[in-house]
Amino acid sequence: MKKAVITVVGKDSVGIIAKVCTYLAENNINILDISQTIVQEYFNMMMIVDFGTTEKDFLVAATELEKVGEEIGVVIKTQREDIFNMMHRI
Numbered sequence: 001m002k003k004a005v006i007t008v009v010g011k012d013s014v015g016i017i018a019k020v021c022t023y024l025a026e027n028n029i030n031i032l033d034i035s036q037t038i039v040q041e042y043f044n045m046m047m048i049v050d051f052g053t054t055e056k057d058f059l060v061a062a063t064e065l066e067k068v069g070e071e072i073g074v075v076i077k078t079q080r081e082d083i084f085n086m087m088h089r090i
Helices: 016-026 058-072 081-087
Strands: 003-011 030-039 042-050 074-080
Touching: 003 016, 003 058, 003 081, 016 030, 016 042, 016 058, 058 074
Parallel strands: none
Antiparallel strands: 003 042, 003 074, 030 042
């Protein structure tokens, strides 16, 4: 399993989750865990996904997800889980 952390942040609007999840489903990237909140008018979502089932290169997928974010007015960042964990260790 090749886990990654995807964060989505921006002004709330209709269809954010749908667009991100559609991209993941179309590329055979499985969602393992998902959490989302809306604080006032701001949307925040964090996902743990499995890149082990996709044929798409990680960097290509991360770049395409950034473009999806630009299209819908949010910022999408994708990090490999091991790098994310190293960055957030105390």
